[in-house]
Amino acid sequence: MGGFPGFGVWMNQNTQQPLKTGSMRSEDDKSKLVSPKESNNMELYHDSEEEDKQIKLWNVAERKHPWYDPPPKVKVTTKRGICHMNIEFTLGVTPLAAFENLRKPMSLSIDMSARQLLKNKSRKLLKKDGPREIVETENTVAFDFLWWSRAFPIKLIVDENIKDLTAKYKKEKMMFMKVFEGSYKVEPIFVDSERLCKHRLPKTREEYKKCSGGQGKVASKVIMNQYFQPFPPFNLPPFSWYINRITIRTTKTLLQMIQLSTATFRELS
Template sequence: MGVFTGFGSWINQNSQEPLKAESKRSENGESKSASEKDTNNAPAKKKKKKVVIYFDEKEDRRQERLWHKAEKKHPWHNPPPKIKVTNKKGLYHMNIELTVGTTPNTVYYVLTDPKGGPFFDYKKWRDIMKNTSRKVLKENGPKRVIMVEKALAYNILSLTTISIPIHLTMEENRKDLTTNYKKGKVILMKEFHGNYKVEPIYVDQERLCKKRLPKSPEEYKKCSGGQGRIGSKLTINHYFQPYRPFNIPPLSWFIRGNTIKTSKKLLNGIQDLTSSFRRAEPLSEEDMEASEIDTVEVHNFLKI
């Protein structure tokens, strides 16, 4: 899916009709000419915002159409996330694997969305997690370092919910689709760091490529005749260790259980949003031209 066009097709930006401009009359009471009206009433063109991307946007848009077409006949069913938690000397390691029915570039953009992503609880009508501040500290090609503050909704024994601030430094690589993060300040946590990456899954490999095992999107496109969909595998390795006495049972059990429960809600938010993408009608070329975002593809860049 075209990352930026995907959001455009999900949200119908043309749902509101523009207000009609009132006709103006000259001081002597005569109507102005049609050309004058057109000139005065024509809305000023907005300057498009340029966004640099590190992938083939046309190929992602082609994938968007494949997913949308397949969704009508054979809807994609999101498999539940796989979560495994281990504890070594008080340090918890949570390994997560999530399969998502859309392209890796779209999934990575959702995860690195400046507004904080699609993490909203519609049942309780509140944000599960959102960005409250964000600052780019360093940027070089596809790599950038960002300092971000997030607000996380945290349930306490199902009795009440409090908002916990999380300060993180994140190192993103928008070409490799990887991110490393570490805590600046997280309440109750002595250790809080981790990483995630998004990799392609060749969804129709067995059906269209037979016994061939494609090793790249290019090989997959060739063996599938251009009809193979590309999904995503999101892998997260998250490490956390509470301060004393919260690292001692039963408090540690509560924190561990709540962390897993909250993580599942966030992962479900990603899958729900991408389901909306698949159902949404892809943008036309006219819609693309009218978009306020002008993407610039970069395939050769300075390595750091």
């Protein structure tokens, strides 16, 4: 995923700690949060006025009844040595805002460790074709393995479609990983449909806007599939057990961080 921390082998005890809203910070909480209007290209395929209205609806609702994103649901299977993670989770922002925060996540750190776990280094546009963009992203992720501690780089090539809100990614450079690739898509959740759309549940955003009188909030459902396999000898037990376990745990933690960042976005918008 574009610039996403990378579900890498972040072998750090921080992944075992519970996350709290107050425990996550960035260099500048509000300025680092991604706004969907930052990219003019976005406005070619999405209604910026509707996005502004949704931000206001979410901000008002958040003060009265804060939205809760449950932890990501993760199903893990292994076939021929390749680990497959099927992941579903929600974000309490519009699909466009969710997509932007996935493709351009802010740098994240946890107060309890006083170290930056994810740092965005660069994002380079390689090719552009209408709504499709191919980019090269580089991040660093904190890494602890036995007595060795450092931040290591992760380079990904990401094929993004900002109209369909889908992306495919594949590693260009990543320590320990022979295979690391995946995809994700963002779908709308019509949060207030049962309350505001009495006669028929909407199937599209246009129907939802009409039946809710423009007062219905739209959240996001993210569906992700990720595949990874360590290089030899780390693909063999007991190394593989440890690497797979920590990679899966790290994935969940980093996704929860993104969920918390959208909570901050709702509060500060």
